[in-house]
Amino acid sequence: MERLTERDEEDGAPQPVPPLLEVRDLTLRFGGVSALRGVGFEVARGELFAVIGPNGAGKTSILNCLNGVYRPQRGTITLSGQRLTGRSPAAIAAMGVARTFQNLGLFEQLTVIENLMLGRHHLMRTGMLSGMVWWGRAKREEVEHRAAVEEIIELLELEPHRHTLAGLLPYGVAKRVELGRALAMAPTLLLLDEPVAGMNVEETEDMARYLVEVRRELDLAMILVEHDMRLVMDLADRVLALDFGVPVATGTPARIQRDPRVVEAYLGGAV
Numbered sequence: 001m002e003r004l005t006e007r008d009e010e011d012g013a014p015q016p017v018p019p020l021l022e023v024r025d026l027t028l029r030f031g032g033v034s035a036l037r038g039v040g041f042e043v044a045r046g047e048l049f050a051v052i053g054p055n056g057a058g059k060t061s062i063l064n065c066l067n068g069v070y071r072p073q074r075g076t077i078t079l080s081g082q083r084l085t086g087r088s089p090a091a092i093a094a095m096g097v098a099r100t101f102q103n104l105g106l107f108e109q110l111t112v113i114e115n116l117m118l119g120r121h122h123l124m125r126t127g128m129l130s131g132m133v134w135w136g137r138a139k140r141e142e143v144e145h146r147a148a149v150e151e152i153i154e155l156l157e158l159e160p161h162r163h164t165l166a167g168l169l170p171y172g173v174a175k176r177v178e179l180g181r182a183l184a185m186a187p188t189l190l191l192l193d194e195p196v197a198g199m200n201v202e203e204t205e206d207m208a209r210y211l212v213e214v215r216r217e218l219d220l221a222m223i224l225v226e227h228d229m230r231l232v233m234d235l236a237d238r239v240l241a242l243d244f245g246v247p248v249a250t251g252t253p254a255r256i257q258r259d260p261r262v263v264e265a266y267l268g269g270a271v
């Protein structure tokens with residue numbers, strides 16, 4: 001990717017916009033198993049980028065490298081020019097990377113609002129103790145966080161469920177609350193790990209609609225890992241196809257669907 005030079009700035013020449021996320025030569029091994037080999041891609045601001053591939057292709061491993069849970073043996077990941085590789089998951093979350101999980105990760109004994117407020121946790125400046133001392137500031141902060149959470153409730157149409165315990169929610173709604181909790185972190189990059197896994201057709205269509213709304217209303221990029229090819233092809237701007245940890249092709253959904261290597265490897269002419 002071209003970089004701005006001082007001369008460009010002086011000349012006032014049109015400047016290329018650097019990507020939000022740059023992944024270079026990612027290599028991850030578990031003992032003798034190569035989960036990722038030389039994976040590289042870029043994601044632009046506001047882009048919805050999908051990663052596809054058969055079971056074990058390395059899709060979740062990419063997300064785990066991006067959020068710092070796995071440490072790749074080789075390669076670099078940068079977000080807005082800042083290196084993510086080598087940082088802890090908490091530090092990466094604080095830099096604006098949020099994630100939803102394949103299996104629900106909600107606190108079942110807490111209400112929907114409480115789960116969403118937890119998403120704001122790393123943005124809260126006032127701790128418990130200082131909160132007692134600086135009561136006014138803590139109160140103001142809480143009001144701000146509640147307002148941010150209310151916006152998410154409205155966006156994802158969670159009003160009827162706000163005081164329901166997460167453990168009592170229907171599956172499709174619980175997945176939406178999980179999306180909401182990730183959004184509550186005000187991320188610049190949202191990682192979606194199989195957001196429609198286990199959903200019926202109606203729940204899948206609902207989730208697709210909410211993802212479209214999120215894109216329209218919020219300024220963030222998304223990386224979508226998903227087996228549902230229709231969802232991927234309908235929503236993604238670009239798609240990376242992986243096979244055995246190796247990138248096979250990257251391109252628009254239309255191009256990926258026509259790519260003979262991709263069709264051969266995973267789509268089997270199904271789309």
Ligand SMILES: Nc1ncnc2c1ncn2[C@@H]1O[C@H](COP(=O)(O)OP(=O)(O)OP(=O)(O)O)[C@@H](O)[C@H]1O
Pocket residue numbers: 030033034035053054055056057058059060061062
């Ligand atoms: N923590 C781990 N320990 C050992 N091996 C792992 C670990 N995580 C992933 N792997 C291996 O790395 C490879 C890629 O796994 P990964 O879960 O990233 O694939 P995936 O494309 O997400 O698969 P699925 O579609 O089934 O979720 C697999 O061979 C897997 O067994």
